Amino acid sequence: VGGTTKRPTIADVADAAGVSKTTVSFAFNRPGRLAPATALRIHDVADSLGYRPHPVARMLANRRTRTIGILTPQTLSVIFENPHFAAFSAGVATAVQASGYGLQFISPVHGSLARGIGWATVDGVIVVGLSPRHREVEHVRRVGLPMVLVDSAAVPDQPSIQIDDVGGAQLAAEHLLSLGHRSVLILSFEPPEGCGGEADVVATRRLTGYQAGFRAAGLRLRDTWVLAAPSTIAGGAAAFHRSWEDGLRPTAVLAMSDAMAVGAMQAAREHGLAVPSDLSVVGFDDIELARFTDPSLTTVHQPIHRKGEQAVEWLIALIDGSRRSMAGERLATRLVVRSSTAPALAAPPRTERG
Amino acid sequence: VGGTTKRPTIADVADAAGVSKTTVSFAFNRPGRLAPATALRIHDVADSLGYRPHPVARMLANRRTRTIGILTPQTLSVIFENPHFAAFSAGVATAVQASGYGLQFISPVHGSLARGIGWATVDGVIVVGLSPRHREVEHVRRVGLPMVLVDSAAVPDQPSIQIDDVGGAQLAAEHLLSLGHRSVLILSFEPPEGCGGEADVVATRRLTGYQAGFRAAGLRLRDTWVLAAPSTIAGGAAAFHRSWEDGLRPTAVLAMSDAMAVGAMQAAREHGLAVPSDLSVVGFDDIELARFTDPSLTTVHQPIHRKGEQAVEWLIALIDGSRRSMAGERLATRLVVRSSTAPALAAPPRTERG
DNA sequence: TTGTAGGCGTTATCAT
DNA sequence: ATGATAACGCCTACAA
Numbered sequence: 001v002g003g004t005t006k007r008p009t010i011a012d013v014a015d016a017a018g019v020s021k022t023t024v025s026f027a028f029n030r031p032g033r034l035a036p037a038t039a040l041r042i043h044d045v046a047d048s049l050g051y052r053p054h055p056v057a058r059m060l061a062n063r064r065t066r067t068i069g070i071l072t073p074q075t076l077s078v079i080f081e082n083p084h085f086a087a088f089s090a091g092v093a094t095a096v097q098a099s100g101y102g103l104q105f106i107s108p109v110h111g112s113l114a115r116g117i118g119w120a121t122v123d124g125v126i127v128v129g130l131s132p133r134h135r136e137v138e139h140v141r142r143v144g145l146p147m148v149l150v151d152s153a154a155v156p157d158q159p160s161i162q163i164d165d166v167g168g169a170q171l172a173a174e175h176l177l178s179l180g181h182r183s184v185l186i187l188s189f190e191p192p193e194g195c196g197g198e199a200d201v202v203a204t205r206r207l208t209g210y211q212a213g214f215r216a217a218g219l220r221l222r223d224t225w226v227l228a229a230p231s232t233i234a235g236g237a238a239a240f241h242r243s244w245e246d247g248l249r250p251t252a253v254l255a256m257s258d259a260m261a262v263g264a265m266q267a268a269r270e271h272g273l274a275v276p277s278d279l280s281v282v283g284f285d286d287i288e289l290a291r292f293t294d295p296s297l298t299t300v301h302q303p304i305h306r307k308g309e310q311a312v313e314w315l316i317a318l319i320d321g322s323r324r325s326m327a328g329e330r331l332a333t334r335l336v337v338r339s340s341t342a343p344a345l346a347a348p349p350r351t352e353r354g
Numbered sequence: 355v356g357g358t359t360k361r362p363t364i365a366d367v368a369d370a371a372g373v374s375k376t377t378v379s380f381a382f383n384r385p386g387r388l389a390p391a392t393a394l395r396i397h398d399v400a401d402s403l404g405y406r407p408h409p410v411a412r413m414l415a416n417r418r419t420r421t422i423g424i425l426t427p428q429t430l431s432v433i434f435e436n437p438h439f440a441a442f443s444a445g446v447a448t449a450v451q452a453s454g455y456g457l458q459f460i461s462p463v464h465g466s467l468a469r470g471i472g473w474a475t476v477d478g479v480i481v482v483g484l485s486p487r488h489r490e491v492e493h494v495r496r497v498g499l500p501m502v503l504v505d506s507a508a509v510p511d512q513p514s515i516q517i518d519d520v521g522g523a524q525l526a527a528e529h530l531l532s533l534g535h536r537s538v539l540i541l542s543f544e545p546p547e548g549c550g551g552e553a554d555v556v557a558t559r560r561l562t563g564y565q566a567g568f569r570a571a572g573l574r575l576r577d578t579w580v581l582a583a584p585s586t587i588a589g590g591a592a593a594f595h596r597s598w599e600d601g602l603r604p605t606a607v608l609a610m611s612d613a614m615a616v617g618a619m620q621a622a623r624e625h626g627l628a629v630p631s632d633l634s635v636v637g638f639d640d641i642e643l644a645r646f647t648d649p650s651l652t653t654v655h656q657p658i659h660r661k662g663e664q665a666v667e668w669l670i671a672l673i674d675g676s677r678r679s680m681a682g683e684r685l686a687t688r689l690v691v692r693s694s695t696a697p698a699l700a701a702p703p704r705t706e707r708g
Numbered sequence: 709t710t711g712t713a714g715g716c717g718t719t720a721t722c723a724t
Numbered sequence: 725a726t727g728a729t730a731a732c733g734c735c736t737a738c739a740a
Contacts, residue, residue, distance in 0.1 A: 007498065009717055020727045025719060035725060050496055055475045056419065057717035059410045060732050066473060067458075076447030076457065081642065086434045093430030097461060102473060103430065104421075104458045107451060119420060119456060121409045121475055142404050144361065233646050266646050288435065292587050292620050294648045363733055374711045379735060389709065411733035414716050 008051040017045040028053055059121060067102035068315055069122035071140070073130055076107045082231060083259055083287040084304060085128075088150075091308020092126065099316055114139050123319045126150060126311045131201055132158060146318040148311045153201045159314050161307055161331070165202060168300035168333030169209025169256075170216075172282045175298070175335055176252045177217045180344035181280060185250035186210060186226040187239050187260045206256050206284065225250070229260060236263025244271055251279060251344045258283035258290050258299055265293065265340065276342035286336055295339035302333045362405040371399040382407055413475060421456035422669055423476035425494070427484055430461045436585060437613055437641045438658060439482075442504075445662020446480065453670055468493050477673045480504055480665045485555055486512060500672040502665045507555045513668050515661055515685070519556060522654040522687030523563025523610075524570075526636045529652070529689055530606045531571045534698035535634060539604035540564060540580040541593050541614045560610050560638065579604070583614060590617025598625055605633060605698045612637035612644050612653055619647065619694065630696035640690055649693035656687045 014021045019042065026034050027042040034042075046052075059065045070092060072079060079085045096103045104122055109115040113136040117125070124146035130137050132155045140147050141158075149160035176184055189203040211221055225248065229239035236255060240263065243250065253268075255261035261283030265275050273279045275295055283290060283299035290297040310331075368375045373396065380388050381396040388396075400406075413419045424446060426433060433439045450457045458476055463469040467490040471479070478500035484491050486509045494501050495512075503514035530538055543557040565575055579602065583593035590609060594617065597604065607622075609615035615637030619629050627633045629649055637644060637653035644651040664685075 010719095011717080021718080022720090022727055022729095023725085026726085029719080033725075038725080050498070052472055052497055054414075054717050055473050056410060056413045057732090058473075058719080059475065060414050060734090061717080061719040063732070065410065065475075067475075076451055077444040080434075080440045080444040080447060086440050090431040090434040093434060093459070093461075097430055097463075100463055102458065102460070102470075104456060105447070106456070107447075109451075109454055116456075118406055119409050119412075121413065121419075121421075143406055144404070233642065237646075262646060266648075269648065288587065289643070292591075292616060294620075294623065364735095365733080375734080376712080376736080377710060380710085383735080387709075392709080408733050411716090412735080414718090415733080415735040417716070 007054075008049045010051070010053070013042065013046050013049060013051050016049060017042050056121075064319075065102075065121045065123050066100065067104050067122045068096060068312065068319075069104045069106045069117075069120050069125040071106045071113065071117070071125045071127045071130070071136070073108070073113065073134075073136075076105055078230075079105075079107075083289060084231070084257060084285045087285075087287055087304040088128070088308045091305035092312055093308075094305070095309040095312035099312065101312075101316070117143070117145075124148075124315045126315055127152065129202065132160070146315060148315045148318065150307060150311050151202050159318065161311050161314070162329075163302050163307065163331040164333045165205035166209040166212065168284065168302065168335070169206040170213040171209075171333070171335040172254055172284065172300050173210045173213025174216065175337065175341065176254060176280060176282060177213060177219070179252075179280065179341060181252035182219070182344070183248075183250045184225060184252045184254055185240070185243055185248060185264075186221070187236055187253060187255040187257075187264060188226055188228045189231050189256050190228045190235070203256060210254055224248075231257045231259055233259050233263040233266070236260030237267040238263070240264040240267035241270075252341070253279065253281045255281065255283050258285045258287045258297060261297055261299065261340075262289065262293055265297075276340050278345075280341040280344070282341060290336075290338070293340070298338045298341040299336055300333050301336045303331050307331060361408075362403045364405070364407070367396065367400050367403060367405050370403060371396050410475075418673075419456075419475045419477050420454065421458050421476050422450060422666065422673075423458045423460045423471075423474050423479040425460045425467065425471070425479045425481045425484070425490070427462070427467065427488075427490075430459055432584075433459075433461075437643060438585070438611060438639045441639075441641055441658040442482070442662045445659035446666055447662075448659070449663040449666035453666065455666075455670070471497070471499075478502075478669045480669055481506065483556065486514075500669060502669045502672065504661060504665050505556050513672065515665050515668070516683075517656050517661060517685040518687045519559035520563040520566065522638065522656065522689070523560040523608075524567040525563075525687070525689040526608055526638065526654050527564045527567025528570065529691065529695065530608060530634060530636060531567060531573070533606075533634065533695060535606035536573070536698070537602075537604045538579060538606045538608055539594070539597050539602060539618075540575070541590055541607060541609040541611075541618060542580055542582045543585050543610050544582045544589070557610060564608055578602075585611045585613055587613050587617040587620070590614030591621040592617070594618040594621035595624075606695070607633065607635045609635065609637050612639045612641045612651060615651055615653065615694075616643065616647055619651075630694050632699075634695040634698070636695060644690075644692070647694070652692045652695040653690055654687050655690045657685050661685060 010021050010024050013024045024042055027039045031039050106116045106120045127149050129151045152160055214221055227239045229235040253264045261281050265281050268279045283297050286299045286301035290299050364375050364378050368378045378396055381393045385393050460470045460474045481503050483505045506514055508514055568575055581593045583589040607618045615635050619635050622633045637651050640653045640655035644653050
């Protein structure tokens with residue numbers, strides 16, 4: 001129970017075993033190059049001393065950390081509570097683990113992402129939800145850190161995972177319109193904090209898709225029926241309540257995330273509305289929960305898990321310098337019709353007040 | 355543009371600015387000790403060169419990483435999809451970020467946690483769901499890495515966050531029994547993989563609590579009515595289906611996690627059962643979703659977020675050597691009665707077959 | 709206010 | 725099969 005004795009180093013082991021540091025290093029990293037007996041003895045000595053190679057020193061000498069980072073502008077705590085991000089992280093984690101890499105979450109330190117990056121020991125980063133022209137993205141590029149963009153916008157010469165937000169959103173809108181809905185409330189993401197007024201690219205694309213759907217039906221979106229909220233269950237619920245108090249009486253909701261959609265369904269119930277007979281709801285993402293709500297949620301499926309895996313694969317290719325085909329065909333989205341949508345009532349209430 | 359040019363070092367900056375390495379270092383770490391003009395000039399030069407201090411070298415010289423690790427026996431991917439773990443991580447992340455630390459997830463490399471630890475650059479670890487006598491825990495202790503145990507068992511001289519699993523489970527059981535239920539299906543965690551046959555301590559404690567509740571009512575658990583499943587929505591659903599096919603006809607379900615409870619509710623609906631009139635369901639954890647299911651879920655609340663924060667606080671105290679009061683009063687649990695439980699029907703079906 | 713020199717613990721190169 | 729020595733990039737007494 002030595003307490004705070006100094007941590008043994010490779011030199012201590014070398015001394016105790018009567019060999020050189022090189023030999024000890026070999027015992028751990030290239031056991032094949034050593035006489036079996038020597039290797040064994042060294043490991044015994046190391047164990048008895050409680051020695052293990054110092055990871056940081058190892059990284060410095062190797063000039064690689066075998067760790068990749070996930071970079072987001074949001075606070076870590078909101079991230080884990082966001083089902084979409086959690087699922088994405090799961091995809092990333094799967095690929096990372098398969099490649100024998102470590103995973104680090106990089107978030108703003110004292111509000112500064114740059115500072116966070118400055119302390120992160122990673123070989124490359126996956127950047128989520130940041131515009132390619134964002135300050136911090138430029139920073140990473142200048143620093144020369146390998147990087148893959150996700151949920152961002154496409155720029156040439158910059159690997160980025162694209163998904164078909166516009167197409168998916170359009171399908172969602174068309175579905176609702178074809179069911180006869182004309183009073184549609186749109187629940188949009190709130191622009192992420194600390195983003196310097198930059199419009200959230202994903203929200204913009206999805207809105208564009210909704211618009212396209214409306215236009216195809218000869219209609220157009222009304223600004224009053226677009227509400228921004230945090231992409232959470234509570235956020236969606238609050239937004240729906242707000243719209244109700246403002247006198248809006250939608251027959252359908254188009255939510256940019258499943259979390260918001262679930263919140264809207266919950267809020268609707270509290271106002272005595274039945275889903276889908278009184279109110280249809282369409283989400284986005286197709287998180288696991290969407291199959292398990294009551295009624296199950298009609299939503300736009302995107303390959304969240306795959307998105308994470310592909311980001312890692314590309315990033316590691318970038319790190320290894322093995323420039324593989326990073327041709328950016330965008331990942332497809334598709335509408336999944338479940339039980340939260342139904343035809344609009346014959347005479348949908350069109351009033352905007354009372 | 356430059357492609358693969360060598361990364362600039364502190365020496366390059368020193369040369370370009372016509373000062374010594376020390377001065378450059380001061381410019382970054384102790385700006386106060388420098389003439390303002392000098393500091394400014396150095397920063398300019400550094401920027402134009404694209405220099406940033408190398409995090410790994412920094413760690414080596416400082417002998418601290420300013421990063422803490424979360425250690426779990428599970429695959430990272432299952433972890434993020436588990437709402438309870440996600441919420442716990444959020445709590446950890448909150449505290450970590452407030453302390454200016456980084457966060458790293460450590461998971462088995464090639465099936466070995468020890469190998470994962472060997473490569474992790476952390477000042478200390480939070481160990482989740484591992485028995486104090488687990489091989490890997492012993493390993494961490496021997497290595498002398500500061501450590502806080504969570505969802506584990508209490509041992510003297512080892513900081514660990516305790517929550518009142520037994521008491522909470524007992525409350526849940528008593529609630530159901532007092533409503534007249536006698537045919538109760540228990541959904542238990544599956545023992546985590548790679549745990550070497552070691553019983554999962556949390557599951558054991560909760561089962562003990564259920565038992566205590568039954569005993570207090572003069573009853574006892576029947577083994578046939580305890581089913582193990584993965585702690586997920588799908589796992590809970592599958593388990594309920596299985597029990598139904600086995601001819602079990604419970605009037606109530608006692609699930610060790612909210613995820614499993616939600617799954618059971620979903621499965622019950624598919625068998626034409628209404629919750630709570632035909633089947634009462636009680637969960638455990640009180641995740642955010644529990645308030646938003648339909649019907650909302652009666653469950654045992656535990657302070658998940660707080661659990662994460664406290665783990666970090668203690669760990670950092672350990673790292674800093676500021677031995678604060680780590681007196682282990684266990685965090686309280688309490689029953690939250692919502693809408694998923696109701697009195698049992700007058701004549702509960704007691705048959706175990708058909 | 710700034711510079712000199714040694715150390716942090718490891719791996720890699722090149723001998724022997 | 726093993727060893728001496730020089731990186732790796734930074735920090736920090738201590739000296740000037």
